[in-house]
Amino acid sequence: MTHEGLGAPRAASDSAGAAVVRLVKKTLVIAELEVRKLRHDATELVTRAVQPALWLLIFGQVFTRVRAIPTGNLRYLDFMAPGILAQSVLFIAIFYGIAIIWERDLGILHKFLVSPSPRAALVLGKALSAGVRSLSQAAIVYLLALLLGVRLNSNPGAIALVICAVILGAAFFATLSLVIASLVKTRERFMGIGQIMTMPLFFASNAIYPIAIMPGWLQVVSHANPLTYEVDALRGLMISGGSAAYGVGPDLGILVGATAVMTLIAARLFPRVVA
């Protein structure tokens, strides 16, 4: 490992402020790249819509009918819609790290690493890119939810916060994914681990049932799972009459903190994928 820090380059004239500006600018350049790619080819966005549609249509409809899961004053479909949004974001973001391995194999990553960009900006740029991709999922889930008669909260402020929560959720799982990619280094191993991780992350959360009905040990795991806080915030923001058990503010705070920690780890680890 090199001795340098994680942050921006330290030219003698650089103040901390200039370093932050550089970090933000470079992060946005990486995200811009993703947006440009999406503009050229948006087919992936459509295929990604299938999974949340199936969950809402089949699982959601059936469980709304059987009333097997206690969801307080919410209908089951209203309860699960935010969970399905969080899930589809998770599924996009958790496989995001494979892009790094892919780019390494093509030599593209080398050029980014050689450019004068803070390592943290390269990580945050990827995290934000995953967030951008996830927003299309949010639009799809909103559309499906509207068609299925989910009682959506149309307050613009709440919708703006939904966007924040979705981007933060995607950013956290994308950085986690980068960390995994940096450790396993090959596509095959990464796919294996990604598949092993997604289901536990999804089921050990409040996405499709309340934590209260879980056995004690699973409650502990669910409380340590950032997905829980993403779902909780979404439940408070997306659904009219919905409420966040831990509060939207604390939920978003936890997501910011978790993403920051994961970014620091990823910034340190991922330059090693080219070694």
Next chain:
Amino acid sequence: MPIVETRNLSKRYGSSLAVKELTLSVESGEIFGLLGPNGAGKSTTLKMLTTLIPPTSGGALVGGCDIVRQANAVRRIIGYVPQLLSADGALSGFENLLIFSKLYEVPRAQRRARIEEALEVMGLSEFARKLVRTYSGGMIRRLEIAQAMVYRPKVLFLDEPTVGLDPVARQAVWERIGELRTAYGMTIVLTTHYMEEADDLCSRVGILHLGEMMALGTPAELKASLRVPDATLDDVFVNFAGTSLQTGGSYRDTRRARRTARRLG
């Protein structure tokens, strides 16, 4: 004053040394060629000099900055074209240049003019809006060199810039590399296993074999040192490395060509 200076630069992978105690210096404005067969350690040397991987021992200065302790300062003055064709196929040629002009902090007011000029010089203007996925190998290489023209590094590292190109495309790339030096005073360090390329382009070459520098000098000096009439750089290589440059590479070369073909197809 040398702009690249290595001192006992070494890289170990497991039990084998990919680069052994490499000591060399490259003067500002030179085109320096690292010559060697597959596995000689050329790419590994370039990866260390471009801060991608840390040396196991020894060190190097680029532009007076230490490649490990001052990696960020080094990155501000260098450019790198990796061995693999590595432009982003899902973006247009123009967009590839635009993104890198921003990463390299080219002033906003100059971005467009520099990008258009670079595309023009590289003969890519009419393909600027096409996705790079549709480019040929030679076009991608020219695009990558255009990238360097946009941000104008002090030192440009090119890893096998002409591998997999047909003779015409190869000739075109050589000419452009020469122009980078004359137009912007760039120092260029390139690797190659084409003797012809080294002879044509490089002011000095180093012959690397199994991680060790076997000989160092101008092409003319090296040829003269053999004391045989009409010696070629190939003869020089056989003399110093005890094997011909062109052998041993066939499998990896085909694999590489195939990979390139797959990317472009």
